Amino acid sequence: xxxxxxxxxGGFDEITPRAFEIMKSCDVIAGYxxxxxxxxxxxxxxxxxxxxxxxxxxxxLMALKFSREHNYDxxxxxxxxxxxxxxxxxxxxxxxxxxxxxxxxxxxANSCAAVLGAxxxxxxxxxxxxxxxxxxxxxxxxxxxxxxxxxxxxxYNPASNHRPEHFKRACEIIRRYKPDTTPAGYVRNIGREDxxxxxxxxxxxxxxxxxxxxTVIIGNSQSCILNGKFITKRGYNNIxxx
Amino acid sequence: xxxxxxxxxGGFDEITPRAFEIMKSCDVIAGYxxxxxxxxxxxxxxxxxxxxxxxxxxxxLMALKFSREHNYDxxxxxxxxxxxxxxxxxxxxxxxxxxxxxxxxxxxANSCAAVLGAxxxxxxxxxxxxxxxxxxxxxxxxxxxxxxxxxxxxxYNPASNHRPEHFKRACEIIRRYKPDTTPAGYVRNIGREDxxxxxxxxxxxxxxxxxxxxTVIIGNSQSCILNGKFITKRGYNNIxxx
Numbered sequence: 001x002x003x004x005x006x007x008x009x010g011g012f013d014e015i016t017p018r019a020f021e022i023m024k025s026c027d028v029i030a031g032y033x034x035x036x037x038x039x040x041x042x043x044x045x046x047x048x049x050x051x052x053x054x055x056x057x058x059x060x061l062m063a064l065k066f067s068r069e070h071n072y073d074x075x076x077x078x079x080x081x082x083x084x085x086x087x088x089x090x091x092x093x094x095x096x097x098x099x100x101x102x103x104x105x106x107x108x109a110n111s112c113a114a115v116l117g118a119x120x121x122x123x124x125x126x127x128x129x130x131x132x133x134x135x136x137x138x139x140x141x142x143x144x145x146x147x148x149x150x151x152x153x154x155x156y157n158p159a160s161n162h163r164p165e166h167f168k169r170a171c172e173i174i175r176r177y178k179p180d181t182t183p184a185g186y187v188r189n190i191g192r193e194d195x196x197x198x199x200x201x202x203x204x205x206x207x208x209x210x211x212x213x214x215t216v217i218i219g220n221s222q223s224c225i226l227n228g229k230f231i232t233k234r235g236y237n238n239i240x241x242x
Numbered sequence: 243x244x245x246x247x248x249x250x251x252g253g254f255d256e257i258t259p260r261a262f263e264i265m266k267s268c269d270v271i272a273g274y275x276x277x278x279x280x281x282x283x284x285x286x287x288x289x290x291x292x293x294x295x296x297x298x299x300x301x302x303l304m305a306l307k308f309s310r311e312h313n314y315d316x317x318x319x320x321x322x323x324x325x326x327x328x329x330x331x332x333x334x335x336x337x338x339x340x341x342x343x344x345x346x347x348x349x350x351a352n353s354c355a356a357v358l359g360a361x362x363x364x365x366x367x368x369x370x371x372x373x374x375x376x377x378x379x380x381x382x383x384x385x386x387x388x389x390x391x392x393x394x395x396x397x398y399n400p401a402s403n404h405r406p407e408h409f410k411r412a413c414e415i416i417r418r419y420k421p422d423t424t425p426a427g428y429v430r431n432i433g434r435e436d437x438x439x440x441x442x443x444x445x446x447x448x449x450x451x452x453x454x455x456x457t458v459i460i461g462n463s464q465s466c467i468l469n470g471k472f473i474t475k476r477g478y479n480n481i482x483x484x
Contacts, residue, residue, distance in 0.1 A: 006352075013260040016348070018253065081348075081362075083355045085476065089363035092471050100471075102356040104348050106258070106323075110248075113325045114344040120323075121331035122376070123384055125367045125393060133476050134364070138392070142365055145391030149384040151367060229334050229342075234327065234375050 002063050002074045002098060004088045006081035006105020009191030010038060014111070019103050027072035030063050031087075035079050047072075060091045064098055081107035085128055085156060108190060109154040112215040115197045116185040117229030119217045124152035129159070129166040143170055147177030152223065152232055155216040158186075167216070171206040174218060178202055183219040185230045186210060199230045244305050244316045244340060246330045248323035248347020251433030252280060256353070261345050269314035272305050273329075277321050289314075302333045306340055323349035327370055327398060350432060351396040354457040357439045358427040359471030361459045366394035371401070371408045385412055389419030394465065394474055397458040400428075409458070413448040416460060420444055425461040427472045428452060441472045 003022050008014035023029060023043060029036060030049035040048060049066070051059045059076065066072040078086035084107045092100055113120045125146040129139060146153050153174065158167040180203025187197040188211070198208065202218055210216060223232040245264050250256035265271060265285060271278060272291035282290060291308070293301045301318065308314040320328035326349045334342055355362045367388040371381060388395050395416065400409040422445025429439040430453070440450065444460055452458060465474040 008258065009346075011260065013263070014258045014346075016250065016256045016258055018255040021255070081352045081356075083352060083360045083362050085363065088356070088360035089473050089476055092360050092473050093468065093475070095469070097469070102360060104251075104256075104352040104356040106346050106348055107352055110323045110325060110346040110349055114323075114330070114346040118325050118330035118334050118344060120325050121327065123367065123369045123381075125365065125388075125391075127365045139365075142391040142393065145387045145393070146367075148390075149367075149387030150380070151384065151387070226335065227337070227339070231331050231334050233335070234331055 002067050002076060002091060002095065002100045003103055004076045004078070004082045004086070004091050004100060005103040006083070006086065006107070007035060007039060007077050007079055008106040009108065009111040010079060011191040012039070012042070014106055014191055015039070016105065019105060022103055023075045023077070025073060026075040028066045028074045029077060030059055030074060031077040035077050039077070056087060056090055057094070060087065060094045063091065064094065067098055081105045084126065108156060108215040111190045112154070112187040112217060115187045115190065115195070116199055116217060117231050119152055119183070119185065119219055119223060119230045119232050120154070121234040122152055122220060122222055122232045124154055126154045126156060128156040129170055130157040131163065131166070140173060143173045144177070147174055150220045152220045153218045155218070157212065158210045158214055158216050160212045167210045168206055171202065175202060178218070183223040183225045183230045184217065186214045186216045188214045190215060199225055199228060244309050244318060244333060244337065244342045245345055246318045246320070246324045246328070246333050246342060247345040248325065248328065248349070249277060249281060249319050249321055250348040251350065251353035252321060252431070253433040254281070254284065256348055256433055257281070258347065261347060264345055265317045265319070267315060268317040270308045270316045271319060272301055272316060273319040277319050281319070298329060298332055299336070302329065302336045305333065306336065309340055323347045326368065350398060350457040353432045354396070354429040354459060357429045357432065357437070358441055358459060359473050361394055361425070361427065361461055361465060361472045361474050362396070363476045364394055364462060364464050364474045366396055368396045368398060370398040371412055372399040373405065373408070382415060385415045386419070389416055392462045394462045395460045397460070399454060400452045400456055400458050402454045409452045410448055413444065417444060420460070425465040425467045425472045426459065428456045428458045430456045432457060441467055441470060
């Protein structure tokens, strides 16, 4: 049996008891180096299978091998939610008749939003700027549609060493539709010791140091900054009885 | 001090230890009747403040009163994530100089996706069909933009007794852009004992009994159904080295 598990933003206290108990019950814990390091100390007895970035396919095939050849239960872990740009989809694609269960975790959009305030109270999109698996034209089209629909926009993978300009390019597109005063914010290293956050505006965030460790949220027409918090109004204050 | 806490989909084992410890440390737990009932038995010593639907504003004002007048620590709870159509935004709007901290939880999009397979592996939108606080014209425009951007669409509040036709109307809009064979699915009562899920297609889901207890996901051009699971491909299988 293979479990694909989201371990949340990074802190041990944000792993659900459901995810924890399943990891405890498994024989093997497999995942990207950084994530396995985060949880290793809680499970000293396990077999760990660690692999690097871009080794996702090989990691899934190893999980299958452990399960099929050794009859091991395998926990394949992702940070955040394994079903959001994580390992869940690929594992299900490769699993064939092997049983696979997905265990959700808190994804970066939600943990980032909680640090900044409440920017996701209204309809929102999640867009990854990584063009490793999606063509840039598609990403650009999606940014435009997100603006036209007045969605709050949450950006995953805003930049990397190989594509430092992606985030600025995305901002330039968004600025054609949303005013520079639109609230925006980012969190770097969410849930880790060196977490760092900033609430600012669309006009300013383009000059911030946004790297691959950041999650970014850009507001919609209902967003505001109040006492340093980034909030998107849902409307309660206006139309519900007081 | 006021904490606005997301308790996840409903099962006790999907409340993060962080959320649990904060509830344990608070004097008062406040929330919508159903959610407070879910967690009441774990905290027999607390003061509970329970109120009904649409009493959100009054609930926030009571939390403020408890904190200001009695110096109580208050846990204001929402199901799922409090920052997604939950209590976080309104509480921050009303808080003024009172300290408010948002504690994230697993939102319905992620718990629904995990039950259905891995439909959110590619860029997606979350849209609520409730027109209580957003005009229907805006909702319709957002559905169209979501289709034009080839996003996976996750629908919250698909219907209620007051608006049983909303879901069908939304499907009719989406069907103008996406083929009837597009994978789709829903989960009713996620994480509860009577959880019920179905993987189907856009053409069929319009005839399913979708009510206010359901979360719905409709795929994009990269979605497929494989061994009964709803998966949106991210591309790994095609372009990463095997």
